[in-house]
Amino acid sequence: MLKVSPLKDETLPLFTALFKAYYAELGCEDDAETVVEDYVVPDLLAGLLRVDVVEDDGAPAGFVIYQRDEIDNDWNFKEGWGDIREIYVHPSFRRKGLGRFLLYTAEMRLDESGTERAYCLPTPSALPFFKACGYADCGEYDEETDCPVYIKPSLKNGCGERKARK
DSSP, X not given: OEEEEEOOGGGHHHHHHHHHHHHHHHTOOSOHHHHIIIIIHHHHHTTSOEEEEEEETTEEEEEEEEEEOOTTSSOOSSTTSEEEEEEXXXXXXXXXXXXXXXXXXXHHHHHHTXXXXXXXXXXXXXXXXXXXXXXXXXXXXXXXXXXXXXXXXXXXGTTOOOOOOO
């Protein structure tokens, strides 16, 4: 059974392990534990971002980090928009719809908070996923992250239907 819940003290070690795997997969040189301790958790506690963790039959499977861009936030790229900052599913849980489940959960929570649209800055390998979930290249480019900007103009239409594989 799938369970998505906000990051809490008891799930922090699971999230940290997933975040380390995520950073290793991306080839990031920063220490993932330090990033979690010095940036993610303080921003979460300050209400600047949200973190949801998904478990599959009790096993940590992935996470999504998202926020509504506000003037008070250091990362305020598109004020009033939802920002899907990070989304990760552990390789052993991929191709089961967990990424869509996480993304739809984040979009639903952003929508419930009054956010009407969202964006992401996807890596090249994540482009097919975000396109399948209704995000489109808006022609903008973020120099800091070296990524194109993809937008979803309405959070009302969910993450789209999963296409049958041939």
